[in-house]
Amino acid sequence: MNVSEDELEQRLRALFADERLGVQPGASAEEAIVAGARRRRRRRHVVLSASGVTMAAVLVVGGFAVVKIRSSDSSTVMAATSPELSTQPPAPATSGPPSAVSAGPTSHPQQPPPSGPPPGHAENPPHTTGGRGATTTPSKPQTSKVTTGPLLTASGIGALKLGMTEAQLTAQGMTVSNKKSADSCTYFDVKGGGLPTSVNAAVSQSNGVVAVTPAAAAHTPEGIGAGSSKEDVITSYPAATEGSDGLVAPAGQVSNYHFTLTQAGEVAGVYLYSVYQDC
Missing domain, CATH: 1.20.5 (Single alpha-helices involved in coiled-coils or other helix-helix interfaces)
Structure with a gap:
């Protein structure tokens, strides 16, 4: 059976409009x-x-x-x-x-600077003089040398020597005067006979000449004489000791130098004494 399109459309509309084909929502659908x-x-x-x-x-x-x-x-x-x-x-x-x-x-921590002197640098470098590598060591203080006047050595002055008797002095052509005796010693002035200056000598009966006192300001071979300072004496004679009227320093094995000092601390005179002096 042939059905036209219009009729088919009407049937479909009627079918879709049928309430039996609709689905009713339930009570809990919302x-x-x-x-x-x-x-x-x-x-x-x-x-x-x-x-x-x-x-x-x-x-x-x-x-x-x-x-x-x-x-x-x-x-x-x-x-x-x-x-x-x-x-x-x-x-x-x-x-x-x-x-x-x-x-x-x-931050990166910085290292503390090294203590002490830098490498290659001596803390107390030695004093250098002259060419490369030459070093100098501290020397003793220089003293003011005295060279004027007669020379008084550890053994005597001129031709007069410690230990000589009065007869030996006159035999050398020396003139003895102003004799004075005390106990076992004789004191007199001696001049001439090879003496650079007159000398007052003390002669012991057992030891001969035991003390020499030059009339003029004398000096020692080390350059200590009138005008030298006390420090000069100690520098030249480290073994010097304080005496009753100045300083006493060893001159030789059997003699000593006696240095008298002024109030200013300068040498006024130099004398020679034997260690065997008994006057």
């Missing part, structure tokens, strides 16, 4: 729809939160990498510009929370 909408909304929030956390993690990791690169660059620049820091080993990279990185780059 609550189910609302609950489903809420579930979809929560899923959307969860997805958005997870996406935000993932993005934050990506940003933190990227920032950590940037800070680390900048810290390495700054350490490299500091090592290149400071020879002192260049000797320090680079600080090891430490892993930790982002807050530790954001505190700023760590």
Whole structure:
């Protein structure tokens, strides 16, 4: 049977309009729809939160990498510009929370300067004179030498020697005068016979001449005489000791020099005494 298109359309319309084909919603359909909408909304929030956390993690990791690169660059620049820091080993990279990185780059501790003098530099270098490597050691203070007047040696003056008797003096052509005796000694003036100046001598009966006192200001072979300072005497004769009227210094094995001093501490006279003096 042939059915026209219009008739077919009318039948379909009538079929779809039949109430028996409609589906009536249940009593709880509205609550189910609302609950489903809420579930979809929560899923959307969860997805958005997870996406935000993932993005934050990506940003933190990227920032950590940037800070680390900048810290390495700054350490490299500091090592290149400071020879002192260049000797320090680079600080090891430490892993930790982002807050530790954001505190700023760590500072490199500086080594304290070395104590004492720099290498090759002596703290108290010796005094050098002359050519390279020549050194000088401190010498004794130079004394002012006295060379004027007669020379008084450890054995006597001129031809007059310690231990000579009065007969030996006259046998040498010396003239004896102004004799004075006291106890076992004789005191007199002696001149001539090879003497550079007149001398007052003390002659012991057992030891001969035991004391010589020149009339003129004499000096010793070491250059100590009238005008020399007390320090000059001690420098020339380190073994000198204080005496009753000045300083006493060893002259030889059997004699001593006696230096009388002025109130200013200068030598006024030089005399020779035997260690066997008994006058």
